[in-house]
Amino acid sequence: MATAEMLLSEQHLHHQRLRLDALRDQLSELDPSLHPSRATGPMSAEFASAAALLTERERQVLEQVLSGAANAAIAGELGVSLETVKTHVKRILRKMGAANRAELISRSR
Structure with a gap:
């Protein structure tokens, strides 16, 4: 059973990494100076691991923030209140270990 759980966890991390790579590509199209190259080292793996701990709604908010x-x-876009979004952003920043949006975007590279 533990092997199946590990496989599902690895698949989840892989899926999150693909989603984050797509977001980074979108971000670089908006402003190339924000994302000069796609990182594939430990930081992007660390970011993907942290993002995997987010709830589905938090990941949706993260995608919007990174865009x-x-x-x-x-x-x-999500049909929620402004206060709800603020709460999600605060939780995302805390879970991702970022002080603000700029740091969050920088860590997503």
């Missing part, structure tokens, strides 16, 4: 969306835009 440069403001809280109000995220709230409108």
Whole structure:
């Protein structure tokens, strides 16, 4: 059973890494200076591991944050209140070990 759980965990991390790579690509299209190259080293693995600990809704908010969306835009896109988005962003920053959005985006590289 533990082997099956490890496999599912590894598959989940792989899926998260693919999603984050796609987000980084989108971010670099918006502003190439924010993402000069795709990182494949320990930091991106660390970021993907931390992102795997997020809830599904937090991952949705993370995707929006990494794409440069403001809280109000995220709230409108997800159909939740502005306060709910602020709470999600705070939790994401805490779980990802980032002080602010800029640091979060930097760590996503």
